[in-house]
Amino acid sequence: MNRIVRTEHLNIPSSIDQIEKVDSLVETLAASLGFGHDALADIGICVTELVMNAIVHAHKEDAEIPVDIDILCCDDGLRISVRDYGPGFETNHVPDPTSPERLFDDHGRGILIVKTMMDDVKCTRLDDGMKIEIFKKLNESSK
Amino acid sequence: MKLKTREQSDVMIVELSGKIMGGPESVQFHDTIKQAIGANRKRVVIDLGEVEWMNSSGIGLLVSAYTTLKNAGCDLKLARTTDKIQSLLVITKLNSVFDSHSSVDGAIQSFN
Numbered sequence: 155m156n157r158i159v160r161t162e163h164l165n166i167p168s169s170i171d172q173i174e175k176v177d178s179l180v181e182t183l184a185a186s187l188g189f190g191h192d193a194l195a196d197i198g199i200c201v202t203e204l205v206m207n208a209i210v211h212a213h214k215e216d217a218e219i220p221v222d223i224d225i226l227c228c229d230d231g232l233r234i235s236v237r238d239y240g241p242g243f244e245t246n247h248v249p250d251p252t253s254p255e256r257l258f259d260d261h262g263r264g265i266l267i268v269k270t271m272m273d274d275v276k277c278t279r280l281d282d283g284m285k286i287e288i289f290k291k292l293n294e295s296s297k
Numbered sequence: 298m299k300l301k302t303r304e305q306s307d308v309m310i311v312e313l314s315g316k317i318m319g320g321p322e323s324v325q326f327h328d329t330i331k332q333a334i335g336a337n338r339k340r341v342v343i344d345l346g347e348v349e350w351m352n353s354s355g356i357g358l359l360v361s362a363y364t365t366l367k368n369a370g371c372d373l374k375l376a377r378t379t380d381k382i383q384s385l386l387v388i389t390k391l392n393s394v395f396d397s398h399s400s401v402d403g404a405i406q407s408f409n
C-alpha cells in the first residue's frame with residue numbers, strides 16, 4: 155500500500171436514511187484527494203451500493219446493528235472498506251443480472267456495478283460478517 | 298433525488314434530478330408511474346438530464362417503470378440520458394431495452 159494521507163471512520167446504525175451522509179463524507183474526501191467529477195460519481199455509486207447492501211441484506215434494517223466504514227485517502231487513490239455483522243455471502247456466486255431470465259428484475263445489479271467501476275474489489279467472509287474493500291486509483295483519467 | 302412531472306403534447310414527462318441512491322424516494326417514483334397509468338397516459342418520457350448519478354437502485358426504478366408501463370399497454374422513452382447512466386445501462390446490458398433520446402422533444406416526437 156502507498157502512503158496514507160488521511161483516514162476517517164464511520165460507525166452508522168443500519169438505517170437507510172444514513173446513506174446520504176456517508177456519500178457526502180466520502181465524496182468530500184475523494185474530491186479533496188483530487189478525484190474529478192466522473193470518478194466522484196463512480197465512488198458515490200459504489201459506496202452507496204455497499205452500505206445499502208450492509209443495511210438491507212446483512213442487517214435487515216435493524217438500526218441496533220452498526221455498519222463500520224473505513225475511508226483511507228492514499229497518495230495513489232481511495233480505499234474504502236464496508237464491514238457488516240450479517241450472515242455474509244459468496245460474492246463470486248451472485249446470480250448474473252444480465253442473464254435473459256434476470257434482465258428485467260428490479261434488483262441484483264449492485265455487485266456487478268461495483269466490480270466494474272472500481273479498480274480493485276476484495277471481499278472477505280469473516281466469522282461474524284462480511285468485509286468488502288474497494289479501491290479507486292487516482293490517475294490522469296480519474297482526476 | 299427530486300421528481301417533478303409535467304405534460305407536453307399529451308405525454309407525461311417525469312423529470313428526475315440529483316443523486317438516485319435508493320430509499321424512500323423510490324415510493325414516490327412508483328406512485329408517479331401508477332398515476333400515469335391511472336390517468337390513461339399512454340406515453341411517458343423520463344428526463345434524466347439533471348441526474349447527477351444513480352446507482353443500481355436507480356437502474357431498478359427505470360426497469361420497473363419499463364415493465365409496469367409495458368404491461369399496461371403504455372410506452373416509455375428516456376431523454377437526456379447522461380454518459381454515466383448510459384455506461385451503467387451498458388454494464389447491465391439494458392442499453393438495448395431502453396429507447397433513449399438526446400432531447401425531451403426528440404423523445405416526444407419518436408412516439409409518432
Ligand SMILES: Nc1ncnc2c1ncn2[C@@H]1O[C@H](COP(=O)(O)OP(=O)(O)O)[C@@H](O)[C@H]1O
Pocket residue numbers: 203207208211212238240241242243248260261262263264265266284353
Ligand atoms: N452485505 C451483504 N450481506 C449479505 N448478503 C448480501 C450482502 N450484499 C449483497 N448480498 C447478497 O447479494 C445479492 C446481490 O447484491 P446486489 O448485487 O447489490 O443486488 P441487490 O442488492 O439489488 O439485491 C443480494 O440480493 C444479497 O442476496
Ligand SMILES: [Mg+2]
Pocket residue numbers: 203206207262264265353
Ligand atoms: Mg445491492
